[in-house]
Amino acid sequence: MRGAKLDGRYRLDAVLGAGGMGQVWRGFDERVGRPVAVKVLTGAGTAGTGAERFAAEAKAAGNLTSPYIVTIHDFGRAGPEHGRVPFLVMELVDGDSLEAVVAEGALPPVRDALQWAAQVCTGLAAAHSAGIVHRDIKPANVMLLPGGHLKILDFGIAKHVYEDLALTGTGLTIGTPAYMAPEQARGDRSIGPAADLYAVGCLLHTLLTGRPPFTGAPLAVLNQHLTRRPEAPSVHRPAVPAEVDRLVLRLLAKTADGRPESAAATAEALTALLAPAAPHSAVLNPAAPQPAAPRPGPAAAVQQAPDVAAAETHPAWWLQPRPHPPTALDRPVPVAERAAERAAGPLAASVVRRHTAATAATAATAAEAPSGPEPELVDASEVPRSKALWRAAAAGGAVIALQLVAFASWSTGWAVTVGVASMLLLAFAMKIESPAEGDKAESLDGVLLVLAVSGVACLLLLIMSPVPWWGVLILSWVMGPVLLGVQKPLVDGLSRSMGRVRAEVRFASGSALVNAALAVGLLARTWLPALVTLIVGIAAWGALSAALTALQPRRGSAP
Structure with missing residues (x-):
């Protein structure tokens, strides 16, 4: 289309960029005599929802007036000779996207990152006051002009706060996974300005550290937005002040109520951090009266903080290897x-x-203990040991606490409390199921734990997943016999292959089964199908059973 003239006035000169919905051209408005940028919708998006969203972008951004938002000049369709493709004419912005700035390698100074985020919030405040939510704030959609001025681009998936989401659909996720608010990741219908503030938090985290809060495959990133606590920027860049950490983490709150009240309030907080001598109270409440003798606050630290883009970063303590405890x-x-x-x-x-x-112990206590018949020697593999029971229960409780912290974003205190309670319940249940007559005695053989876990897992699927009630009912009939059928060969196989007492392997398998049920409950909050969730849970059961069995002493060794 180079050289083509749209609507008899917009000449296309060179391609500036291309994306999934079309191309952006450097053009020239021959009627007015000014350079422009022309966004042309191409491919499969020229009809249906794609064209409707394109028109929605023109209406959304075209009615906004802000020096921080790109200006929309015109909207229309090309003639028949060009396939009647929709096009959007906007001001030509000469600069680089923040994505290109971050990709250069050197992190921007902390002060620059805060200034840029404040400008983005000022532009979003204008959009939000007009009832428009951008829904796709990210470095690629923010242009940095010469002189440090910013402009927000691409309102292609913006929506009015009162829109009925006819262009989005129920439960459809729209946006960029790395910068999505949790409510966007869930596909909620009620997405408001707070979603843009969460994206600003992701943007600011990227500018400060060179990476968004969560990384990985798109589905994994969406799950982390829903369940995982983000790390403070100072973890990756120690020069970031504590006040900046607190503001970023507040922007990244999982619920809209936990984030700042508005984009304008966020811009004021960022501006307060940039003030030459802003006291601590000014950051938390800009309208509060200032003390008579202000002391240097965190803003001064922001102003004087050196650029530590090349500073060495250290892995988190929980990623560093630890020696295995002696057995x-x-x-x-x-x-x-x-x-x-x-x-x-x-x-x-x-x-x-x-x-x-026994001989050594008898010799040491012979002077004190009365003589008597020699005690009968019993092989350690003949009876289940209470130490093994508590070892399996403690390991199971620890893994439960670890799952709650890592995948459910629980505080460490609550997770440890639940882990200790789980350890005691596991020990009680395994004590009831312990065989009474040696290693070959079956007793309940895990039936109690299997039934309890089956019931809890089905209840979690019924509450937290979209599986219909009749599907959960069928699973409840099938799950118990299946787990019991899998448990016996699993315990026998681990006992033979790893040289452990069967009763102790059953302790490890029971603890692993409870943890697998918890994993199923956490996975039920994601978009994984129910069948896949159950398969992953069974696989986790087997892997964790082997890991916990390895903690038990070998057959014939001291407990």
Whole structure:
């Protein structure tokens, strides 16, 4: 289309950029005599919803007046010779997107990042006052002009706060995953100005650290927006002041009520942080009276903070490797005991060890203890040990607390409390199910835990997932027998392959099953189908069973 003339006046000279909906051309308005940018809708979007959204962009941005929003000049359709494609004429902005600025590698100074975010909020305040929500604030949609001035682009998916979402559809997610508010990730119908403020928080986090708060595959990023607590910018860039951290984390609140009340209020807070000597109270409440002798506040730290783009960053403490705690396998074996084991053979090794330990203990206490019949030697593999039960329950409770912190954004205090309570409940349930007569005794054999977990998992699916009630009812009939059918070969296989006592493997399997049920409940909050969620839960059960079994002592070793 180079050289084409749209509507008899807009000449297309060169392509400035292209995207999923079309192309942006550098053009010239021959009637007025000024350079313009012409956005042309191409491809499959020229009809239906794509064209309607294109027209919505013209109406949304065309009625806004702000030095921080690109000006819309005209909207129309090309002639038949060009396929009657819709086009949008706007002011030509010479500059770079903030995406290009971040991609250059060197992070902008903290002060510049705050100034840019304040300008974005000022532009959004004008849009919000007109009832328009942008819904796609990101570095690629903000242009940096010479002199540090910004302009917001691309109102293509903007909506009026009173719009009925006819162009969006119920439950349809629109926007860029890395900069989406949780309500957008869920596909909520009631998306208001607070969604743009969340995107500003993601934008500011990117400008300060070089990366958005959450990264990964699109579906994983959406789930993190819903469940994971974001890290403060200072974790990745220590020069970021605490007041800036607090403002960014407030913008990234999971609920709209937890974010600042408006874009204008956010712009005022950012401007207060940039003031040469803004006291602490000015950041929290710009309208509050100032003290007679103000002391240097965090704003001064922002002003004087050096650019630490090249500063070394350290991995989070929970990512650093830790040595595995010692187990009974690490116990040094005396030379005499090793010789006795070789002479007796592998089948009697554990009995020889127990006999050696008992002999040493008897010699140490012979002067105090009355003589009596020699106690009967019992192999450690013959009965389930209470230490193994508590070890499995403690590990299961710890993993439950870890899941609540990592995937449900619980505070550490509450997660530890629930983890301890879960440990006690697991220990109680496993105590009831413990076999009474050696390793071959079945007792309840996990039936109690399986039934409880099946009921809780089905209840979570019924409450938190879109599965219909009759589907959950069918799953409740099938899940219990399936889990019981899987548990026996799982326990037997782990016991044989890892050399552990079967009763102790059953303890580990029970703890793992409870954790897998919790994982199913957390996954039910995502968009994964119910069948996939259950398959992932069963896989997690098997993997965690093996991990917890590894913590138990080998068959025949000391508990």
